[in-house]
Amino acid sequence: MTTLADPVPGGRPGDVERAKALGGELAGRGVHGIVLSYVDTAGVGRVKTIPTAKLASAAAWGVGMSPVFDTFLANDSIVSTDVLGSPDGDLRLYPDLDQLTVLAGQPGWAWAPVDRITQEGEPHPGCSRTALRHLVAEAAERHGLTFRAGIEVEWSVGQGPTEGGEFVPALTGPAYSATRQVELSDCTADLLAAFAAQGVEVEQIHPEYAAGQFEISVGALDPVAAADRSVLVRQTIRAVSRRHGFVVSFAPAVLAQGVGNGGHIHLSAWRDDVNLHSGGEGRYGMTADAESFTAGVLTHLPALTALTAPSPASHLRLKPSQWAGVFTCWGRETREAALRVVTGTAGLRGQAANLEVKPVDLAANPYLALAGLITAGLDGLASAAPLPEEITGDPARLEPAAAAARGVRRLPASLAESVAEFRKDERLRAALGPVLADAVIAVREGEIAAVDGLDDERVAVAYRWKY
Template identity: 80%
Template sequence: MTTLADPVPGGRPGEVEAATALSGELAGRGVHGVVLSYVDTAGIGRVKTVPTARLPAAVAWGVGMSPVFDTFLANDAIVRTDVLGSPDGDLRLYPDLDHLVVLAGQPGWAWAPVDRLTQEGEPHPGCTRTLLRRVVAGAAEEHGLTFRAAVEIEWTAGRDDAPDGAFVPAATGPAYGAVRQVELGDCAAELLAVCAAQGVDVEQVHPEYAPGQFEISVGALDPVAAADRSVLVRQTIRAVARRHGLRVSFAPAVLARGVGNGGHLHLSAWRDGANLHSGGEGRYGMTAGAESFVAGVLARLPALTALTAPSPASYLRLRPSQWAGVFTAWGRETRETALRVVTGTRGLRDRAANLEVKPVDLAANPYLALAGVIAAGVDGLAASAALPEETTGDPARFGEREAAAAGVRRLPTSLEQAVGEFRADGLLRAVLGPVLADAVIAVRQGEIAAVAGLDDEQVAAAYRWKY
């Protein structure tokens, strides 16, 4: 389980001693440095690294990093809010020892997610890992809820020798095809071995739809650990692919046309050890609480896209009839609705039933995306929100009147529209708090300005290798 407590300057009782022992153990295993990892507001993974011998000091007093990174764009330009974006100040990165992993894919290194505190020892209001932990803890305290979550990871493998940032698929076999699996079989086999060595339980890895595209699905954990795992697995894929002469992209749209890379969220709510998405008297076995949870997410999907689809390139992916889930609709195993109710196979439903949120890509900060989705769902559950009728088939077939009658609405078609929806959503902005909410808006507006005047091909190219 993830520690549901903030770091403490000087270390929690016994923590520095544990870090000292772990430092010696790591050195004995040939680990020379520890990657301290977090994800910024733009969805970019940022790191600092320390020698293994400095791990106890990092646990006790953190490692310095400027708060300016909360307003970095994907292209490393900086925007400002009234609080963030100046060159002043410092934060401390505190590694979570419970989730430190020796990187089998990067010999000589270990990896740990961090929480960020101010120099005064207070939680930094822009720390999204801390935010997610608090959202999860609040749901437990107020509603007796726990969650299990997983993030699907789709990536596109390109040739590392392609010129000038171009994308040349590293595999040319058909979608989901045996040819493609053979083409990159050695890389995929090493990825499986490395994930196993790192304690990541992989459920499946397979060729996907787009040229050179693959997907990996991993086991569910509590939401904070699931977000940690999403970051770790992407770091691992990059490292393994590099050894095989490949360059990987997790960008929402590697090319301007065609199917992009998703980062679908799978989430289930539990109470007293029982899965609320199974064994109930509602539709497809959902309990009343699960139906209201789904209704809460559904109601806030337009505003949530500012968190789950945060890049201008996200809207090259969010197009109808491409299984991206671009309509405010839900359905059982319906891959064109934004929310897919997954019941699981008979005999496993008490464990496997969950909600899949589809309009999510890997430009999203996973801590921020999960925090927003959980907060929306909990709000629906607390209000006993009614879940509308399900949608079957492709909602794109609806005419205007039919869509309105069904309550089916197109999600934002641009980042600018998504930011407008987020601005208007008081709940989500309150959950994030004013500092982080303002940072989200400023960073999204900065990304919009960064691509002003670019056509779709240029937008795809601008973000192709950023994520």
């Protein structure tokens, strides 16, 4: 359960006492340090680490870190807005003790996500975790809605670090093959053991389509906890793989050609513990609210790609007819549609029905991506937006006139186009607030400038080991 209250100087009620007890317990288990984790605007996980003995101090007064990281690029260059990007100022990182986890793949360490506040004790307007937490709380208060979310994680497994940073697949077997499963058997068994020890519910883990690629699906949680879990899952995969001599990449495109790594988001809206995506009178059992929620996401999808596919490398992955979902359409179990309506199997639909958003990768800050998707869905729900006709098959094969008549259009084909759509989307920018929205634009434009003149292969190389 995510801690919902904002941090305050001196600590949230009960946190300091709890942190003291946790610190003693962790020390007794041989945990020497704690990773304090957040994700920056570029989608890079950033950390500060503290000795276990300092956990109570962190719960009371936070740990310092500069706000300049909100405008870091993936290559660690710095851009700026009128508020962010200067060397001035400081923030305090406050761990969410409810999410504190002993890292089975990193003996001697624990991990906790953080919220960031100013030195004056106010929520930092650039903190994406806080923005998502506030949005979820507001949806519950104003609409009586809660959400369940899960983020798929695809990654590429390479042979140990190479001198030139090349990607050499550690697996030789075909996609989804028993050969691949055997080749990575020891490592994936250790991953399953680590996730079980960390309380992470694994639904599936299997070899995937691209060279050296695997995928893991984990159980759904509230959106903030789901984003936290996505960060923790990647931390664990990276650590366990290193112990087996592998290097891993979660970059959208490890190579310029072929299928990339996705980070599909599954999202469902609930009211009074009832799934709105099942048991209704709409298409495939959707309620009217679920149809409108889906319509809202569909309407805002071009602008949302600035949050869900935020890297120049993202657009090496977002290609038609590669199951990346690059057209504004939806369909039941249609893997080429940007929105895949998942009904679940008979007997489980009340729990399993959800909306899968496909044009998402792991360069995305998961808190920003979920905040954008929920905002878009709520916008559709508030206006009772009608959900258009579904598509079947591959929308790339539609004749232009037929596609236009059905409202099916290509999502932005470049990061510059995504930014232009995001600039026009007042609803999304308002939900993030001006500081965070401006940071998104500045960082995306900085990434565009960073790869100016590079061909696709060099773009893939530039981001290969950043995520």
